[in-house]
Amino acid sequence: MKITKVESFILHVPLNPPITDAINAPTHWGVTGVRIFTDEGITGYGYTGTTAFGDKMITDTIDLYYAPELMGKDPFMVKDIWDKLRFGKMHWIGRAGITHMALAAVDIALWDIMSKAAEKPLWQYLGGHKSKGIKAYNTNGGWLNWSKDRLLKDITSYVEEGFTGVKMKVGNSNSREDYDRVKAVRKEIGDDILLMIDVNQMWNINTAMTWGKKLEEFDLYWLEEPLNPDDILNHKKLADELNIPIALGEHVYTKYAFRDYIHQGAVEYVQVDVTRVGGITEWLQVAGLAASYDLPIVPHVGDMGQVHQHLVASTQNSPMLEYIPWIRHIFEEPVIVEGGYYKLPELPGASTTIIDKYFEKYRVK
Ligand code: MG
Numbered sequence: 574m575k576i577t578k579v580e581s582f583i584l585h586v587p588l589n590p591p592i593t594d595a596i597n598a599p600t601h602w603g604v605t606g607v608r609i610f611t612d613e614g615i616t617g618y619g620y621t622g623t624t625a626f627g628d629k630m631i632t633d634t635i636d637l638y639y640a641p642e643l644m645g646k647d648p649f650m651v652k653d654i655w656d657k658l659r660f661g662k663m664h665w666i667g668r669a670g671i672t673h674m675a676l677a678a679v680d681i682a683l684w685d686i687m688s689k690a691a692e693k694p695l696w697q698y699l700g701g702h703k704s705k706g707i708k709a710y711n712t713n714g715g716w717l718n719w720s721k722d723r724l725l726k727d728i729t730s731y732v733e734e735g736f737t738g739v740k741m742k743v744g745n746s747n748s749r750e751d752y753d754r755v756k757a758v759r760k761e762i763g764d765d766i767l768l769m770i771d772v773n774q775m776w777n778i779n780t781a782m783t784w785g786k787k788l789e790e791f792d793l794y795w796l797e798e799p800l801n802p803d804d805i806l807n808h809k810k811l812a813d814e815l816n817i818p819i820a821l822g823e824h825v826y827t828k829y830a831f832r833d834y835i836h837q838g839a840v841e842y843v844q845v846d847v848t849r850v851g852g853i854t855e856w857l858q859v860a861g862l863a864a865s866y867d868l869p870i871v872p873h874v875g876d877m878g879q880v881h882q883h884l885v886a887s888t889q890n891s892p893m894l895e896y897i898p899w900i901r902h903i904f905e906e907p908v909i910v911e912g913g914y915y916k917l918p919e920l921p922g923a924s925t926t927i928i929d930k931y932f933e934k935y936r937v938k
Contacts, residue, residue, distance in 0.1 A: 574647055574690065578610035579640035581632035584927070584935040585625045586900045593718040595744025595775035601625040602877070602899050604927075604935070606678035607635050611648060615689050618925035619682030621674040621848040622875030628937065634675035638662050643679065648686040655680055655854045669826035673851050680852025681880055685923040695880075695923040699857075699887035706914040707885050708737070709896040710767060715741030721754060725761050735912035738767035738794065738893065744775030748784045759791040769820070771797035778807040785815045795820035795842050809839035820844055823873035827851075828858045835866050843868050847884060848875035853923075856884060864890045877901065878908040879924040882915050903931035 585601040592599065605628040606620025621631065639658050646654055658679065663672040688698040714727030728739050741758055743751035751770075759768055770793055776784070781799040788796075796817040800807050802824035812819045822844030825831055831850075834840040845859040860870050870891040872881045877900045885891040894915060901907035905926040909916040918924045 574615070574649065574686075575612045576609055576643050576646050576648060577612050578608075579635070579643050580608045580610070581635040581640075582606060582608065582620075582932070583628040583632055583937040584903070584932065585628075585937055586903060586931075586935050588899060591718075592716040594742045594771065595717060595773035597624050597773070598718075599624040603628050604900060604903070605631050605674075607632075607682050609643065609648070609679070609682045609686060611686060613690070615686050616926075617648065617682035617684075617686035617689070618923075618927060619678040619680065619685060619852070620876065620925065621678045622877065623674075627671065630671045631675045631678070634663060634667075634672050635679065639675060639679055648683045649690075651680065651683045651687065652854060654683065655851060659851060673826050674848060677848050677850065677852040680854050681847065681876075681923060681925060684853045685925050689922040692921045694918045694921060695853075695883035696886035696917060699883065701887045701917075702889050703886045704917070706916055707882060708893045709910045709913055709915050710738030710740060710769070710893055711736045712740040712771075712895055712897050713899075714739060715758075715771075717742040717744065721757060724754060725757060728758055729761055732762050732766055735914075736896075737765075737913050738769065740769040740771055740797070740895070742773065743770045744772040748780060752784065752787060755788060755791050755793075764792065767794040769793065769795045769797060772799045774798050774801055774824075776800060778804075778810065781807075781811055782814060785811060785817060789816045793817045797821060797842075797844070798823065805833055805837055805839045808834070809837050812839055812841060818842055820871065822846060823849060823875065825849070828855055828862060831859045832862060835863060835868060841868065843870050844873040845870060846873040846875045847880050849873075853880070853884065857888075860884070860888050860890065869893075871895070876925075878915070879904055882908055882918065883923060886915075886917055903927050903935065 584604040603623030603625040609617040688695040711731040797820040818841035820842035843863045847856045874895045885894045906920045
């Protein structure tokens, strides 16, 4: 099989209503990536996730530097291709962020092609581990711009739908407000539902120590991204001092950075995101690394779950997956969660094929 054409794309899918966390206020979700065509008629789709900023820098990387390297190559040589792109012309200015997200999109498209050629959904192609579905937790009721009433109403409705885990955003400028909202949610949902909180990096070590300790009383399942993601040392301090496990990974770009977090005991739930590390190839390496430390992988869904459901379903140390249903309508086989569980995909590939109608509708020219 040979690659015959490489075509980048940017889609902006509107969020109704727009949401906020402590650092982001997106009005659209950016689905930015690549279609890779082959001489056997199989087309691979791969994408990364953005807050609808910086997309053109990602597609420029694909068009100008990765596409020429891909032409004529055999998609089944994915690891060879990965090494060539990673250590190619963009190495001098890249290695994380834009160039690595572009690499993720390409890598996902190649795995989509391989599993389509094998006529298996990716999770089976990867040696599926969970055949009965994946436990989901819901993030979509806990946004920072939700009033307290809406927060309680939405989170309760997800629990009633069957979700046994929910996440809410914190990181208000007034931490007392965070405390009151978490207290209200815990009271509303009772003790049996997993409750996670996400700071989105807004705290410093002192705030995290002070308010983390106060929040321990609410039996939180994890504390997500409390600090700057480059600050391994202070995450380690929190992991040692707080009785709430530390979760992070959505801004950690490489297996080397994960190694340092994991080896130093600075992370307890590894949220490696396939759209941030260099795609499926590197995601699997991080999952293996975490397995050797007996740490659970609970990915951040920059892809909104389409690819991650396959990865979680085929990874032994991955017990649960986030659910945010923002872009599911654009896919040929969208993620389906029923009764708090992801139903596993049946079509061949990585569930990344986008319906033509939406491909045109949301495309940024
Ligand atoms: Mg997060």
